[in-house]
Structure formats: structure tokens, C-alpha cells
Amino acid sequence: MSGGPLFSFAISGERVEFVATGPWIAAHAEALELLVxxxxxxxxxxxxxAVNLSGIEQLDTLGAWLxxxxxxxxxxxxxxxxxxGLSPRFCSLFDTVHELNRDPPASHxxxxxxxxxxxxxxxxxxxxxxxxxxxxxxxxxxxxxxLRVLSRPRSFRLTSAVHHLYRVGWQAVPIIALxxxxxxxxxxxxGIFHFRKFGADAxxxxxxxxxxxxxxxxxxxxxxxxxxxxxxxxxxxxxxxMREEIDALRTMGFDPVEVLILPRVLALIIxxxxxxxxxxxxALYGGGLVxxxxxxxxxxxxxxxxxxxxxxxxxxxxxxxxxFMALVIGIVACSEGLxxxxxxxxxxxxxxxxxxKSIFLVIVLDGVFAIFxxxxxx
Amino acid sequence: MDASAAPTAxxxxxxxxxxxxxxxxxxxxxxxxxxxxxxxxxASGGGKSVLLRTIxxxxxxxxxxxxxxxxxxxxxxxxxxQAIGRRWGILFQQGALFSSLTARQNVQFPMRENLGISESLxxxxxxxxxxxxxxxxxxxxxxxxxxSGGMTKRVALARALALDPEIVFLDEPTSGLDPISAGxxxxxxxxxxxxxxxxxxxxxxxxxxxxxxxxxxxxLADGKIVAVGPMTNLLASTHPWVKSYFHGDRARVRAPSAx
Ligand SMILES: Nc1ncnc2c1ncn2[C@@H]1O[C@H](COP(=O)(O)OP(=O)(O)OP(=O)(O)O)[C@@H](O)[C@H]1O
Ligand SMILES: [Mg+2]
Numbered sequence: 111m112s113g114g115p116l117f118s119f120a121i122s123g124e125r126v127e128f129v130a131t132g133p134w135i136a137a138h139a140e141a142l143e144l145l146v147x148x149x150x151x152x153x154x155x156x157x158x159x160a161v162n163l164s165g166i167e168q169l170d171t172l173g174a175w176l177x178x179x180x181x182x183x184x185x186x187x188x189x190x191x192x193x194x195g196l197s198p199r200f201c202s203l204f205d206t207v208h209e210l211n212r213d214p215p216a217s218h219x220x221x222x223x224x225x226x227x228x229x230x231x232x233x234x235x236x237x238x239x240x241x242x243x244x245x246x247x248x249x250x251x252x253x254x255x256x257l258r259v260l261s262r263p264r265s266f267r268l269t270s271a272v273h274h275l276y277r278v279g280w281q282a283v284p285i286i287a288l289x290x291x292x293x294x295x296x297x298x299x300x301g302i303f304h305f306r307k308f309g310a311d312a313x314x315x316x317x318x319x320x321x322x323x324x325x326x327x328x329x330x331x332x333x334x335x336x337x338x339x340x341x342x343x344x345x346x347x348x349x350x351x352m353r354e355e356i357d358a359l360r361t362m363g364f365d366p367v368e369v370l371i372l373p374r375v376l377a378l379i380i381x382x383x384x385x386x387x388x389x390x391x392x393a394l395y396g397g398g399l400v401x402x403x404x405x406x407x408x409x410x411x412x413x414x415x416x417x418x419x420x421x422x423x424x425x426x427x428x429x430x431x432x433x434f435m436a437l438v439i440g441i442v443a444c445s446e447g448l449x450x451x452x453x454x455x456x457x458x459x460x461x462x463x464x465x466x467k468s469i470f471l472v473i474v475l476d477g478v479f480a481i482f483x484x485x486x487x488x
Numbered sequence: 489m490d491a492s493a494a495p496t497a498x499x500x501x502x503x504x505x506x507x508x509x510x511x512x513x514x515x516x517x518x519x520x521x522x523x524x525x526x527x528x529x530x531a532s533g534g535g536k537s538v539l540l541r542t543i544x545x546x547x548x549x550x551x552x553x554x555x556x557x558x559x560x561x562x563x564x565x566x567x568x569x570q571a572i573g574r575r576w577g578i579l580f581q582q583g584a585l586f587s588s589l590t591a592r593q594n595v596q597f598p599m600r601e602n603l604g605i606s607e608s609l610x611x612x613x614x615x616x617x618x619x620x621x622x623x624x625x626x627x628x629x630x631x632x633x634x635x636s637g638g639m640t641k642r643v644a645l646a647r648a649l650a651l652d653p654e655i656v657f658l659d660e661p662t663s664g665l666d667p668i669s670a671g672x673x674x675x676x677x678x679x680x681x682x683x684x685x686x687x688x689x690x691x692x693x694x695x696x697x698x699x700x701x702x703x704x705x706x707x708l709a710d711g712k713i714v715a716v717g718p719m720t721n722l723l724a725s726t727h728p729w730v731k732s733y734f735h736g737d738r739a740r741v742r743a744p745s746a747x
Contacts, residue, residue, distance in 0.1 A: 170652035452633020455588035
């Protein structure tokens, strides 16, 4: 009795009769669709059409819809169409499907390729302005929150700030120390290798010292922190936004900036200089170790040369930059977090944007500082 | 597919489920007949969702057996969840719509993965399903975050029905809806049940749903099914929890109008 579904037509005079038999259910969806489009396209034009359903064994929405499609096609061709032999148990389903999908689909006109590209460029440009405004907005909101907290110091969330300091500061120490240590070592190795050709290997100490203290230390640490803690901030705030936790906070009369964002940003501003300092020390240590093991320069000589090569100014230049880097990372991470919309996808998107944007801004800021310090002679 | 093979759609025997030290379901047995709407009631936190999630294989069981359409659940799971996944549809308590897909894409998702049909037919079917649950074509383009609570439930139901399953599991389909929408939803479930010949396993706290749509009601208390049968039997039950559930202050208001 049961095999696959069948669909065929027969012509008798002015009338074409379609015959459907077998199981018309989703399990045979692929075959059914082919059958229906095949048979209806082959069926010749006739005065009237009949759809014989007496052989249908099983029917579900998919099958009923395909049959309804046949009927609609026939009607569109101007044929008088009747349904015969429908078993009573399928009647209500058939009637239900008959009512569905009546509105014509809204036509989505495909835009011109060139116009779409231009539109993309235009939107991206406009978004740049929105990004800038969002950044300034968050900066302003944080400044206001700081002022409010200064006027009412009791309202500062110390516990929260300490908790975040622990997470972004203390817990980041091992990985930051390891990476800066390795980078210090690599710089020293490269310096020794290339300077040796000019007999200038001793100057590797100057290079490592100045580069690490002025630039690399703080830059590497900032990039690491943006990837490690900035992304976490964005994801946390974003999922809170998604689950309406931020709205709940606001309706209870709390300012989300004061409760959630200020402690996070402050923790970052405190943690980053400390991490940059530790990172610089680890990098110098790595450089010294490589100079000793690979370059044959004893630690005493390395330290003595280092003392000559660097001054407090170099150290200051690095350290002054750190809190500003932290501020930029914090602002970007938090404002991107608050821009998350309802979907999981937008959470991922904003987290990526947050990391990319903060790394970009950190490098730009570093460049600006370099120009600034050069012009004031530091 | 062979309708006569098993008269019970779901057969649960001596089921034990727990988390850590705590046993939530304790030697629970329950039968759901083919083509009926079974309502499951129980205290909040009593383990209704846990029972439902165990039956669909999301929570491991400690003891007992579960048969779905005559097939042992463990074996069905071993053969791959996709085969069995085609035969049931689930409406989760929170909707569980995919947040990065539109309502229409949510409904299309199981069809696209399982049926191998053309894009245009997918579109038509998805719109048909959305209209069946009372949504308009335009609602199909909305993302889950743009839907109201009731619309979310409707889309979730449309997705549960996407593959024309034999069994649908509904976890509190009418909670959070206004009484009119809840009534509509009940009527919808009843209609779909009649037109598609579904077996429905429904967790609910809604006394109206129990009275109007359920063929039988099972009461879950202390990790066991303490009473099961048509609504009239439950109203006559002497179990203390069932009594207070159906004859408490809130239930009494509508009890006289029930029959
Ligand atoms: N994943 C889990 N881990 C630990 N305990 C759980 C887990 N899921 C549920 N529980 C516990 O099992 C018990 C039953 O929960 P369940 O969600 O089944 O309640 P319910 O009957 O559906 O209640 P409600 O009507 O409120 O939805 C609860 O005490 C809950 O805390
Ligand atoms: Mg529940």
C-alpha cells in the first residue's frame, strides 16, 4: 500500500484531471516539490481542472500547501478548478491551508550594485560621526559620574572597583609579564645580531632600554589589556543590555554609568600603569638575560650601561601615557557594550569592534604622544 | 509513521532524575496517548520542565525508561538526534528563538536543514506557518528582540510545528499572555491538534487551558505523578496537593463554570 507519493494528470476532453496518491508529508518533501512543479508545468491548458485526492494516504501542512499551490496555479490559468475525493479527516487542514498566504509577497526591489556600494560608503562615513559622538558621550557621562562621586564620595562603588582591579590587574600579571619578557628578549637578540656587524653590540642596551621604557612596554601592555579586559567589559555590559539588566538598574534610579562603568574604567586606569611598569621591568629583564646568554654581556655591564643610557624622562614618558591608554580602552569597551542590541550576533560584533577600535585608538594615541613629547623635548 | 504501531506516544517508567544530591523526579511513570492533549500541572519548581527536558533528552536520567512512539529514547538518541528531532517539536518556556535570525528564518531553519526544498517553497511554507499561528507576513521579518512576549510564543510554536511533527511539547505556552491572547492560543492549539492530528504534551499553570484544551491532566507532586485523568477526575481527586491546587482560592472562582 505505501510507497512514495505520486502525482499525475490525465486529459478527458476539455478537462484536465490531476491525481495525487500516497503519503503527502514532509518526509517526502524534496520528491513532492519536484513532482508538483514538473506535473503542473507539463499539464496542458484546458477549460477546467479537477484535483483528485481520493488516493491520499497521509497529509500534513507541507503536502496540503503543495496541493493548494496546484489549485492556485490552475485558477491563475483561468481554469475552473474543483477538488474531488478529499477524505473528511483532511478537510479541516485543507480548509486552513486554503486561507493562508493570500497577500502577495512584498516586492523587495534589488538595488543597483553601484548605488549599493556608494550607499555603503555613505553610511560608513555617517557612522564615523556616530562613533565619535558615542565616544564623546561616554567620556562626558564618565566625567559627570566622577564629579557626582567627588561630591558624594560615599556613593562610589569601592567593592566593585576593587573586584575589577583584581580581575584586570592582578589576574593579568602573569600573562603580561611573560609576553613582555619574551618581547624584551627578542628585541635584544635582534639588536645584538644586527649591531654586531658594525661592532656596535654594546648599543643594544640603549635600544632595549629606550624602546621598552618609552614605547613598547606601554604599547604592548595596552594592546594586551584591550584584548583581554576591554573585550570582557564589552561582552559583560552587552549581555546585561540584552537581558534588560541595565534597564532594570535605570528604573530603580541607579545610573548605569556610575554603578557599572565608572568602577570598571577606574580599575583599568589604576591597573594599566602598574601593568605597564611590571611589563617594562619584565622586558628589561628579558633583554638583559638574552644579552648575557646570547651576547655574552655580563649583567653588571648591562646594568651599568643601562644606567648611562636611560634617564627618568624615558620612564616618565612611558608612564604618563598609560592612564590615557586605559581611559581610551575603557571608554571604547563600555560604549560598545551599551550599543549591543537584542541578538547574539550583535554581541559578537560589538565585542570585535571594541577590540579593533581600542587597539587602533591606542596606537593613534601613542603616535600623538610621540609628537607631543618630541616637541616639548622630553 | 505507522500510526497503529504504538497506542502510546510517550511512555515513561520509573524515571529518576536529580541534580547533585537532590532528586527532582523520583520513580515517575506516565503515559501520553497518541493524538491527545495532555496537560501537566505541578508546583513551581516541582520539576515539570525537568520532566519535559528529560523526555526530549536534554537532561540525563538516572534510572527508568522513556519510550517515544514505541522507540527507546536512548537508542533513538544513539541513532542520531536528527531523526527523532524531525518527529517532535518543542516550544521552550522562554521561546528559545535564535536571536540573530528573523522570525521567518527561525521557522525556516529546521525545514532548511531537513527537507531539501527550494527557497521559494521555504518562503511560502514559513509564511503559511506564521499565518497559522496568527502572525502576519510582515511580522516574519522581525527579529526576536523586536517581538512581544505573545508573538515570541507564537513564533516559537510555528517553529515547533515547522516539520509537521507528530508530538509537540509546550512548556507553559500561555504564561505571560493576557487572558484574551491566552484564550486565542488555547483555541489555536486545539485547532492545530484537530487539523494536524498532533499529540500535545503541555506544561501549564493556566487553569483555563486545563479546562478547555486538555483531554487529560497529570499532576506532578513530590517528584511523582499523583493523579492523572480527565479534568473531572482531577477535580474529584483526594490527594492533598491536587485538592489545594484545584480547590484553592484562585481555582474556586472558575470551578462552577467549568462544566
Ligand atoms: N540544570 C539544573 N541544575 C540544578 N538544578 C536544576 C536544574 N534545572 C532545574 N533544577 C531544579 O529542579 C527543580 C525543578 O525545576 P523545573 O524547572 O522543572 O521547575 P518547574 O516545575 O518547571 O517550575 P516552573 O513552573 O516555575 O517553571 C528546581 O528546584 C530547580 O532548581
Ligand atoms: Mg518550568
